[in-house]
Amino acid sequence: MLPGTDGLTLCREIRRFSDIPIVMVTAKIEEIDRLLGLEIGADDYICKPYSPREVVARVKTILRRCKPQRELQQLDAESPLMIDESRFQASWCGKALDLTPAEFRLLKTLSLEPGKVFSREQLLNHLYDDYRVVTDRTIDSHIKNLRRKLESLDAEQSFIRAVYGVGYRWEADACRII
Structure with a gap:
């Protein structure tokens, strides 16, 4: 039990701006609860009672999967695009970009994998994981605004x-995450 909010809401909110690993530890053992937690964005779901060693093993497994991506992001120290996830800020050649949360997530998603083509649906899933009803043309609008700011x-x-x-x-070149 979390004071003031539930774990699903907290997980959803974290996923809106970050891809940090999330492990849900809960007393809810029904399959529907586990599926919902994983679909909302948890990387793992552990039901009580649990062994502390199992929790440690699961966390190590998740961190092992995340580590190579983080190392790749840090390789290009000379990249003109810098993304500071903790401050939710981005800059190009040292000049700050004034981005909306949606534009920030789009920039991060696209620039982490230069050359990779993302469909509008994939980009929508990165932006809106809370099942909002939006059209794929919403992406076009965000892209237009993001291009204007970058250019x-x-x-x-x-x-x-x-x-x-x-x-x-x-x-452009890959970004550097700091």
């Missing part, structure tokens, strides 16, 4: 390219 800092650089009938891909 105001560097008009010579191509940042986001539309792939006709598929989605979008990041054209």
Whole structure:
């Protein structure tokens, strides 16, 4: 039991701005509760009673899966795009970007995998994991705004390219997560 909120709501809120590992430890043992927790964004779901050694093993497993991605993100120390997850801030060549939460998540998603084409549906899933009813054209609007903000800092650089009938891909260098 959490004071003031439930674990599902907390998990959903964390997932809106971060991809840190989440392990839910709960007394709810029904299959529907476990499935809901995992679908909302938990990386693992542990039911009481549990062995402390099992919790440690599960946390180590999750961290082992996360570690290579973090190491890859840190490789490009010279990248012009810097993303500070803890402050929810981004900058291009040292110039701060004033982004909405949706634009920040889009920028992070696209720039972590330069060249990879993301469909509108994939991008919607990264932005809205709370089952809102939005159209895939919502992504187009966010992309347009994000492009405008990026191009105001560097008009010579191509940042986001539309792939006709598929989605979008990041054209610039990979970002550096700090």
